[in-house]
Amino acid sequence: MNRTINGDGQLVIGGIPAQEIAEAYGTPVYVYDVERIRENARAFVQTFEQQKVPAQVAYASKAFSSVAMLQVAKEEGLSLDVVSEGELHTALKAEFPVEKIHMHGNNKSLAELQMAVDARIGCIVVDNFYEIALLSELVEQNNSTMDVLLRVTPGIEAHTHDYILTGQEDSKFGFDLSSGQAEKAFSLLHNNERLHVKGLHCHIGSQIFEASGFTLATRKLFTTMKEWRNKFQFIAEVLNLGGGFGIRYTEEDDPLSLDQYALALINEVKQQSADSAYPLPEIWIEPGRAIVGDAGLTLYTLGAIKEIPGIRTYVSVDGGMTDNIRPALYQAKYDAVLANRMNDKSSKDYAIAGKCCESGDMLLWDVELPEVEHNDLLAVFSTGAYGYSMANNYNRFGKAAVVFVENGTHQLVVRREKFDEITRLDLSYTKQKELK
Ligand SMILES: Cc1ncc(COP(=O)(O)O)c(C=O)c1O
Ligand SMILES: N[C@@H](CCCC[NH3+])C(=O)O
Secondary structure, eight states: OOEEEOTTSOEEETTEEHHHHHHHHOSSEEEEEHHHHHHHHHHHHHHHHHTTOOEEEEEEGGGSOOHHHHHHHHHTTOEEEEOSHHHHHHHHHTTOOGGGEEEOOSSOOHHHHHHHHHHTOSEEEEOSHHHHHHHHHHHHHTTOOEEEEEEEEOOOOOSSOGGGBOSSSSOSSSEESTTSHHHHHHHHHHTOTTEEEEEEEOOOBSSBOOSHHHHHHHHHHHHHHHHHHHHHOOOOSEEEOOOOBOOOSSTTOOOOOHHHHHHHHHHHHHHHHHHHTOOOOEEEEOOSHHHHGGGEEEEEEEEEEEEETTTEEEEEESOSTTTOOHHHHHOOOOOEEETTOTTSOOOEEEEEEOSSSOTTOEEEEEEEESSOOTTOEEEEESOOSSSGGGOOOGGGOOOOEEEEEETTEEEEEEOOOOGGGTTTTOOOOOOOOOOO
């Protein structure tokens, strides 16, 4: 994120002091540096261009989906990965080019598949046998066709949190390669004249730091592609290697740069193609976190301070697991600063608590800050991915606002949810008469 400190000791994001954003929109507020989103997108896109490899960089919109975000993704020439009617609806609202939209999901409903077929999206990533049956019936009834990728689990155990591992055999996602399920699924799709198999897909997990998991998965997929070339005379036009590229949340994290991830994939695909005289497939990737994660931060106002002598000092913020569930769900770690007093010396350790009725609603267990005061402004960094998109209304808190900063200007792109909007879906109860 493009951030500096001004003469008043204020954190400045994309040319705007954090305090100004907090005063204009209130807290908690997610702030995105649009320039950083663009830099991240370009790091991937330009690496493929420089290496002269045909590619699609599909932004995994689950990381942060909003109309404004998808407009930026469109401007950067990205493709888009959606996993639900809601994400597809957002894409259509943003007038995202439909042919560049790919749909995922391990339990796509008939309504979701119908919406995808009606919208004529670019392709569906087929995940299971039930989906093959639904989709086959749907294209038959609609007298239409659809491009598909086959999602396979290559049997890779990447190094990340168990909850965000997806490439291992024991996974709810995709067809298992080793048991022959993937081949069975492939032949069903291959024999269906209305479904065109463009290629294979795998996604080994999320927040992955080493290139080795990706290159190993690439090799496994090539082994299968070579088998199917011999057996079915099938040549994959596309090899989608998913997302999962890790980012730095704290100093403990040591990810590769985005171009290094892309280069590792490109080199492996080129090598495998050359070794087996396999026509170079188009490489598709699906980064979510790597596009938006470090482009976003969250601003909070500090409230209650509770010092437990000899144990720790809790400082509560005006948000918490409702705007960032990742610490509670994955024990995810973050870094934070006092955005209104950047030049003050850090002197004390604090535990930053959310305001939900849960002891586990902690944003950071241990962060060194200057002596805090009520109403100080706390900035938690790298909350751009899976923050707003996983936000919830626990304890009936409204969702926080989202602000974009760019070229010294700020704009609201998602309005704060007001408490009286929390009941907008609620219907009154009418006492039913007892049946005699
Ligand atoms: C199929 C698929 N593609 C892409 C992504 C995006 O992952 P990340 O945000 O880690 O890049 C995910 C989430 O892990 C996913 O499940
Ligand atoms: N939501 C997760 C990652 C899962 C990505 C989607 N498959 C996170 O915050 O890290």
